[in-house]
Amino acid sequence: MEKRVMIVDDSRVMEIQMKNLLEDTEFEIAAYCKDGEEALEMYEEVMPDVVTMDIIMPGMDGLETSEALLEKHPEARIVMVSSLAYDDTIQEADSIGVKAFVYKPLEREKLIEALEDALI
Numbered sequence: 001m002e003k004r005v006m007i008v009d010d011s012r013v014m015e016i017q018m019k020n021l022l023e024d025t026e027f028e029i030a031a032y033c034k035d036g037e038e039a040l041e042m043y044e045e046v047m048p049d050v051v052t053m054d055i056i057m058p059g060m061d062g063l064e065t066s067e068a069l070l071e072k073h074p075e076a077r078i079v080m081v082s083s084l085a086y087d088d089t090i091q092e093a094d095s096i097g098v099k100a101f102v103y104k105p106l107e108r109e110k111l112i113e114a115l116e117d118a119l120i
């Protein structure tokens with residue numbers, strides 16, 4: 001059965017990119033959210049298997065959104081997607097309960113690996 005992915009990213013380009021990267025994989029895109037507020041609402045509606053979370057977004061950033069989401073839904077599986085590879089971001093995301101990390105520019109193999117890691 002396909003795993004349902006919810007994408008949270010303020011760039012619409014990322015939705016298109018994800019669609020291409022996840023084509024013919026075990027993952028399908030269940031929802032796209034442009035910001036954290038939308039993601040918190042959409043999660044309950046969609047109940048995805050895994051969420052990809054951009055870090056830098058207007059309004060709530062990816063860390064704040066992840067924290068709020070996990071507070072309400074501790075079962076949420078989040079992959080942080082970022083061009084920032086700073087150690088403190090990774091540590092903070094880890095401590096919040098984010099399952100995996102993947103970096104932009106996205107590569108298909110790395111993305112799938114991170115999504116699979118998050119589902120273990």
Ligand SMILES: [Mg+2]
Binds near residue numbers: 009010054
């Ligand atoms: Mg962004």
